[in-house]
Amino acid sequence: MPKKIKLIIFDLDGTLVDAYQAVAASLNHALKSFGYPAIDDLTIKRSVGWGDKNLISKFVPAEDVDRVLSVYRSHHRSALKSGTKFLPGAKQVLVQLKNEGFKLAIASNRPSRFTHIILKHLDVQSHFAAVVCADQVGAPKPAPDCLDRILKTCRIGPEEALYVGDMTIDIETGKNAGVSTVGVITGSSTEEEIRSLNPNWIIYHISELRQVLEEFAK
Numbered sequence: 001m002p003k004k005i006k007l008i009i010f011d012l013d014g015t016l017v018d019a020y021q022a023v024a025a026s027l028n029h030a031l032k033s034f035g036y037p038a039i040d041d042l043t044i045k046r047s048v049g050w051g052d053k054n055l056i057s058k059f060v061p062a063e064d065v066d067r068v069l070s071v072y073r074s075h076h077r078s079a080l081k082s083g084t085k086f087l088p089g090a091k092q093v094l095v096q097l098k099n100e101g102f103k104l105a106i107a108s109n110r111p112s113r114f115t116h117i118i119l120k121h122l123d124v125q126s127h128f129a130a131v132v133c134a135d136q137v138g139a140p141k142p143a144p145d146c147l148d149r150i151l152k153t154c155r156i157g158p159e160e161a162l163y164v165g166d167m168t169i170d171i172e173t174g175k176n177a178g179v180s181t182v183g184v185i186t187g188s189s190t191e192e193e194i195r196s197l198n199p200n201w202i203i204y205h206i207s208e209l210r211q212v213l214e215e216f217a218k
Contacts, residue, residue, distance in 0.1 A: 005216050007129075007156045008097060008209075009147060009179070011165035012108040013048060014187020016090045016206070017118060020045050022076065022083030027055065029079075030072035036060055049167045049188050051109045051134055052076075073111075080117050087186055089207045094127050097209075103154050105130040107146040107163065107173070112136060129154050142169045144177035151177070162216075164209065171197040182212055 013019050020041065028038045039047075039059060047058050056069045098104060104127055108115050112133040119125045130153040134140035137149055151158060163174035166187025171194060174181035182201045183194035194202060201212045 005102070005160060005162050005213060007103045007105060007151070007154050007161040009105045009107050009150055009161060009163045011163075011167070011170045011187075012106055012110060012115060012118065014087075014166035015164055015170075015184055016087060016094070017084055017122065018087050019080060019084040019118060020048070022079040023048055023055075025079045025083055026072050026076040027059070029075045030056070030068045031059060033071050034060070034064060034068055036068075045188055047188075049109060049169055051140055052111065052114075073114075076114060077117060080114060081121050084118050084121060086122060087206060089205060091122070091124065093206050093209060094124060098127050103129045103156065105132070105150045105154065107132055107141070107150060109134040109140045109169075142172035142176060144173060147173060147177035147179055151179075162212070164206075166194075168193050168197050171199045174199070182209065184209075 010016050024041050024044045027044060031038060036059065047055055052072060053065065053069055056065050056072060060068050094104060106128055110133055112135055115131060115133050130150045132146045132149045134146065137145035139145050147163060151161060158178040161179045162182055163170065163179045164182040164184060166184050167189040171181045171183055181199040182203060183199040184206055185191045185204050203209060
């Protein structure tokens with residue numbers, strides 16, 4: 001184990017922020033526009049994390065995906081500003097970690113423009129040394145591309161980084177990049193699903209990340 005973690009990489013949705021209301025509003029608006037039935041909130045929460053095109057693909061036939069996606073994205077720009085908030089304690093954790101000298105980054109399968117809308121809306125863009133989304137790299141999570149880009153940008157080796165996420169896809173991504181993983185049970189995957197992938201740590205609240213960092217320092 002390294003004696004010091006220098007870089008903490010976060011997933012966004014379900015890890016730092018709750019944007020499920022915005023996703024549900026945009027998805028059901030788009031589905032309604034084409035005569036498809038509404039989807040319940042829990043099903044939507046369990047379906048996110050693989051990018052918005054994959055989300056749409058779960059609910060409409062292939063020939064309609066691009067049309068529905070276009071309406072979804074048009075609606076989502078404004079929905080994010082009213083339907084996104086920090087998960088409890090997340091902003092305090094970011095401020096504390098940044099003040100303590102950790103480099104922070106975001107790795108998300110969200111399109112870049114929507115990720116930056118969220119970060120700007122929540123006024124935390126300046127907290128992150130790197131923000132890398134699936135549309136900026138060759139392959140989305142669980143491929144390691146997003147994390148690899150962040151490590152290169154920050155000039156930090158994988159053994160000095162942590163990846164914190166709420167989904168099984170995040171644990172897979174960290175393992176594929178050789179980065180230690182922290183599963184936080186606040187998002188789309190259940191505790192059982194995350195445990196099945198054997199992350200290095202499991203926490204139940206983002207504030208518990210402090211305990212993980214203390215263990216690294218021992």
